[in-house]
Amino acid sequence: MSTPTRTQTRTQVPAAVSDPGTRIRLGALAAGLVGWAAVSTAQAATRAGFDILVHPLSLLSTGDLGWLQITNFVVAGVLTVVGAGGLRQALRGTHGGVWAPRLVAASGVGLVLAGAMVMDPGANFPVGAPADLPLVTWHAYGHMVAGTITFTTLIAACCVLGRHFSRGGRRDLAVVSRAAGLALVAGWGWAMAGGAGGTLTLAIGAIAAMVWVAAVALRLRRTV
Numbered sequence: 001m002s003t004p005t006r007t008q009t010r011t012q013v014p015a016a017v018s019d020p021g022t023r024i025r026l027g028a029l030a031a032g033l034v035g036w037a038a039v040s041t042a043q044a045a046t047r048a049g050f051d052i053l054v055h056p057l058s059l060l061s062t063g064d065l066g067w068l069q070i071t072n073f074v075v076a077g078v079l080t081v082v083g084a085g086g087l088r089q090a091l092r093g094t095h096g097g098v099w100a101p102r103l104v105a106a107s108g109v110g111l112v113l114a115g116a117m118v119m120d121p122g123a124n125f126p127v128g129a130p131a132d133l134p135l136v137t138w139h140a141y142g143h144m145v146a147g148t149i150t151f152t153t154l155i156a157a158c159c160v161l162g163r164h165f166s167r168g169g170r171r172d173l174a175v176v177s178r179a180a181g182l183a184l185v186a187g188w189g190w191a192m193a194g195g196a197g198g199t200l201t202l203a204i205g206a207i208a209a210m211v212w213v214a215a216v217a218l219r220l221r222r223t224v
Contacts, residue, residue: 019224022089026221029083029104030214036076036111037207043069044203049127056191056199057206058143061118063126073115080108083217090220096164103157104213110150117142151188154209155181161216180212 040057044050047060060069084105091097117139121129135141158181166174187205191198 019089022086022224023221025083025086026090026217026224027083027086028079029086029217030221032076032079032083032108033210033214035079036072037210039072040069040203041207047126049125051125052200052203053197054123054199055125056119057203058114058119058147059121059123059125061115062121062129066118066126070115070118073111077108077111077113077115080111081105082108084108086224087217087220090224091164094164095167096160100157100160100164103153103160107150107153107157110146110148110153113146114143114150117146119143151184151206154206154213155184157181157213158184158209161213177212177216180209183208 040060043060043065044052044055044057047063047065050060057069060066061073084101087104088097088101091100120134120136120140122131122133123129124131135144158177162174162177162181164174165171165177184205187198187201187203187208191202195201
């Protein structure tokens, strides 16, 4: 009887199969989050009377051009929910493969709700608005709830992705992921505490978390 050779006994590992659908969804996730950041930043720099040191980015949903930011919220949210399906496929069977996509999808729902429920005008924006920043209407309160959903789930998603990278031996990416989540925690906390320039720190934190999730999506897109 012949002795099995090394070649005969070696476990065969199937080659990775390209999944165009997953790649498209991951691309949608990246486009939605980066697109939201880019459109918001462009409006903050060009809308008359808007001051990022005083006004939250959500206030861009008010005024004659408010439809731009409303659309931005809704489109980004829909793309994020769609993209979470790609994240689920790409992370299947790995640490964080269940909860990271769920949290990202929840943040997308929060973005859609934030677009559907607009803040009340205030802090002199748009021009002619009251000097304070009131919460008068039901949709203003709804927007605050939607923002809480979005921020909380983005923070949690960054933490779960940090654990995913840590368990996978990528400590460097784990550190960046957790730092992105902490940036949003710090920026949001400073804004809620009434700190000077709190609207700016919140914007930086939110964009940092969004851009990181988008970067993870693009990284995974190269592997599926």
